[in-house]
Amino acid sequence: VREGAEMPTCWLIIIPFANYYWYWKFGKGVERVTNKEMNGGVAFLLIIFLCIIGIVIVQSELNKVATQ
Numbered sequence: 001v002r003e004g005a006e007m008p009t010c011w012l013i014i015i016p017f018a019n020y021y022w023y024w025k026f027g028k029g030v031e032r033v034t035n036k037e038m039n040g041g042v043a044f045l046l047i048i049f050l051c052i053i054g055i056v057i058v059q060s061e062l063n064k065v066a067t068q
Contacts, residue, residue, distance in 0.1 A: 004032060005028070005029030005030075005032045005033050006025070006029065007025060007026065007029050008021070008022055008025050010022075020048070023044050023047050023048060024040070024044050026043070026044075026047070027039075027040035027041065027042075027043035027044035027047070028040040030043040030058055030061065030062065031043065033062065033065055034061050034062070034064075034065055035065075037061065037064075038058070038061045043058050043061075046058055
């Protein structure tokens with residue numbers, strides 16, 4: 001990843017309970033890429049509890065970084 005975020009393999013997302021680990025690591029990656037403008041825990045909770053809406057919110061934050 002260009003910004004230095006360490007992401008685990010995507011295969012973990014299809015394994016029950018291992019997907020929570022993947023979501024947590026993804027949230028920490030979002031935190032690093034956005035320079036802590038979005039907390040990793042917040043990204044994790046958004047994805048877990050709001051599903052597609054949470055993913056859209058997280059993607060919106062990532063898009064802000066990409067356009068800078």
